[in-house]
Amino acid sequence: MSENKTKKKIVAPDTFVVIFFLIAFVCLLTYLIPAGKYSLLDNGSYDPNSFTIIESNPATLGDFVNAFMAGMTSSASTIFVCLFIGGAFGILQDTGAIHSTLAAVLKKTKGNYKLIIPAFMIVISILGAFGVGNNVALAFVPIMIILATEMKLDAVVVAAVLYISSNTGFTASPMNPFTVLLSQEIVGIPQMSGWEVRAVIFVLYTVLGILFTLRYCDKIVKNPSASITGILKNKDENSEGLEKYGNLTTTHILSIIIMFIVFVVYAYGGIALGWGISQLGSCMIVMGVLVGIIARMSPNAISKSFAKGAKTMLTSALVIGFASGIAVILKNAAIIHTIVYYLTLPLVNLPKFLSAAGMFFVNLLCNFPISSGSGKAAVVMPIMAPAADVLGITRQIAVLAYSFGDGICNFISPTNGLMVGTVTMSGLGLGQWFKFIWKYVAILIIISVVILAVLTGIGWA
Secondary structure, eight states, rough: OOOOOOOOOOOOOHHHHHHHHHHHHHHHHHHHHHHHHBBBBTSBBBBBOEEEEEOOOOOOHHHHHHHHHHHHHHTTHHHHHHHHHHHHHHHHTTHHHHHHHHHHHHHHTTHHHHHHHHHHHHHHHHHHHHHHHHHHHHHHHHHHHHHHHHHBBBBBHHHHIIHHHHHHHHHHSSSOOIIIIIHHHHHTTEEEEEHHHHHHHHHHHHHHHHHHHHHHHHHHHGGGGGGGSSSSSOOOTTTOOGGOOOOOHHHHHHHHHHHHHHHHHHHHHHHSSOOOHHHHHHHHHHHHHHHHHHHHHHHHHHHHHHHHHHHHHHHHHHHHHHEEEEEHHHTHHHHHHHHHHHGGGGGGGGGHHHHHHHHHHHHHTTTTOOOHHHHHHHHHHHHHHHHHHHHTOHHHHHHHHHHHHHHHHHHOOOOOHHHHHHHHHHHHHHHHHHHHHHHHHHHHHHHHHHHHHHHHTTTOO
């Protein structure tokens, strides 16, 4: 026997395999956790004193098998938006506008990722603070892939630049309408109160996200073999890169202007009119058609470019749908409220110094079964408000603990469709993303606990 034994390389499970076993595990939980529910109050929030155990409805084998299709149905809006994004950017890409614009950016900055990446992340983090950044991040994946390829970075950087910035802004936002403002309304404190402290936290967390991303970029630039996925390369081996696209034309400039106008309109709609993921899909259709017209493409050419672009998003669409099956199982078995109830019970036994941190961890764990920030606020905050009063901490701190828990969990929760979509569209498996992001999540958790402890000590209100 040869002394040089070849060691088998451990291969991370495919994303679909991970989701399959997660759904199976959640089905098992429905037999271990009793069903329960809270009653709704007249204002639409839940009565914290109304929890009751109800008849159990554990998942059957049929429920397990049907979870994949049910997940596709429940997340239809997000799935279709992925396809629309791919289609719209397929049209934009075929005009040459994206490549020529990025070529100009790279030429102006001399390809310096230390300038380009912070600029991208600051803008998207600000959009995240307004509550629309995660949707916009999803839409910008095609552009970021091209840019990362030209800068000789990898798929991890694509996902990091877009999702770390957008979700960090969402997490530390001074005015997020879906978490901060809604939670303040539910617990009965003035909306936008305490924004000054949260603004400082927002800047701190945004800078931290940028530094964390740049540190990884430095690492793989110095040693490409350190890349988790391998450095991105042009699919066409004979490609000359962006240089072959030459200078920007008037058509290119008008196409890019249309793209930005569409996103500005969507950002306004998300903030002022309550637009969501469905309206983003509509905006993508408008953008694609207008860009095609400006570029003097024929109707058939627009159609073919749209279909070709949408085809690139099929895997991501399937991953989002299958992952949503987890939430479907939890909801149908009626164990979500039970999980919230038992997680909040230990809070009353914590010392004041740790009570805010306890709230943070409860909210972090609650984000797995309830991925929607606004949906979770309706369930959790009516419980957190009286708990804060009993524990002797301010309701302002309870809102911050909720925002931290909700946002930080978004980085790793498989039930979060926007995270799953951004990661898979970037070309990553969930296992590869978790391998990269866990350190950042750990850092955020430690800093968040320290901030909550300090604010509790000074009685921030």
